[in-house]
Amino acid sequence: MDDTQDRYSEAPRCQPCDGRAMLSEATADRFVQVTEGRLVKFRCPDGADSPNDAVWHLFNPTAERGRSGRA
Numbered sequence: 213m214d215d216t217q218d219r220y221s222e223a224p225r226c227q228p229c230d231g232r233a234m235l236s237e238a239t240a241d242r243f244v245q246v247t248e249g250r251l252v253k254f255r256c257p258d259g260a261d262s263p264n265d266a267v268w269h270l271f272n273p274t275a276e277r278g279r280s281g282r283a
Contacts, residue, residue, distance in 0.1 A: 220270075228258040232269040240268035250274070 220243065223233035235243070240253035256267035 226256055226258065226267065226269065229256055229269055232256075235268045235270070237266060237268050240270060243270055 220233050220235075223235055223239075225231045226234045234256070235253075237253070244251050244253055251270045251272055253268050254271055256269055258267075
């Protein structure tokens with residue numbers, strides 16, 4: 213994952229996870245910090261097995277209740 217890609221709208225998408233943005237853990241952490249915890253990160257269940265290549269997604273628990281069984 214490219215940590216320099218800070219634009220959520222330009223991130224590659226994960227089709228098995230409802231088209232969520234595919235982020236590195238560092239990038240996901242930055243979004244969580246900027247939103248003061250309103251967004252929550254979670255590791256992609258369909259991502260690579262290696263921790264170094266892990267794919268992370270963001271979830272808004274207030275707005276997305278019941279949207280996806282993956283989150």
